[in-house]
Amino acid sequence: MTDLAEAAGITVRTLRFYRERGLIPPPRREGRIAWYDERHLARLRTIAALLDRGHTLNGIADLTAAFESGRDVGEVLELGTPTEEEPVRLTPEELAxxxxxxxTPENLAAALDLGYLATDGEDIVHVSRRLLDVSAALVREGVPLAAVLEAGGRVREHAEALAELFTELLGTYAAEGDLQRLRPLAKSVVEAELSLALDRRLQP
Known part of the structure; x- marks a missing residue:
């Protein structure tokens, strides 16, 4: 325990406090000997980084609970890696x-529920760099992350309906095996219609 505390730059008393609060996982035990490893050191460094970013210990405990209740990356990507979207691996402090x-724990839980985020050990995986970048840009423009995630859920519903429409259409009229090749055409129709809809909405 002393070696771990020294490596993390904290006191043994602080380490015990973190362990009692459930902020770090319990050590592996062999008889009366407790073994800590790199996973514990990584968690301690994450706690320090989040504290530096203004999070409280209570908030970090809630975030930890949300992470640990979320699905791992294998479950989220159970159908395979996205064909066009680039997953992004992040540390908790990079996400912050x-x-x-x-x-916040609420926003984190919403992102996990949507499947935007998944866990992989101590790391977080966002399923789409484009969605990550756009979400961060909207937040920088003053849109609350909670509103961005709520809108994402609503867009997901419409996107699923559009995907169903086009797969049925192409499945009916296209030759077998052409669905992937014709995928860009379906995306172009949706992008053009969305652009026209925005024109109608934004015209003075």
Whole structure:
């Protein structure tokens, strides 16, 4: 325990406090000997980084609970890696930096429920770099992350309906095996219609 505390730059008393609060996982035990490893050191460094970013210990405990209740990356990507979207691996502190002040347990739980985020050990995986970048840009423009996630859920419903429409259409009229090749055409129709709809909405 002393070696772990020294490596993390904290006191043994602080380490015991973190363990009692459930902020770090319990050590592996062999008889009366407790073994800590790199996973515990990584968690302690994450706690320090989040404290530096203004999170409280209570908030970090809630975030930890949300992470541990979330699905792992294998469950989220159970159908395979996205064909066009690039997953992004993040540490908890890197996620906090993307959404300064907005990474709350509630927002984290919503992102996990949507499947935007998944866990992989001590790391977090966002399923789409584009969605990550756009979400962060909207937050920087003053849109609360909670509102961004709520809108994402509503867009998901419409996107699923559109995907069903086009797969049925192409499945009916296209040759077998052409669905992937014709995928860009379906995306172009949706993008053009959305652009026209925005024109109608934004015209003075």
């Amino acid at each position: 930096d993307h959404f300064a002040g907005e990474v």
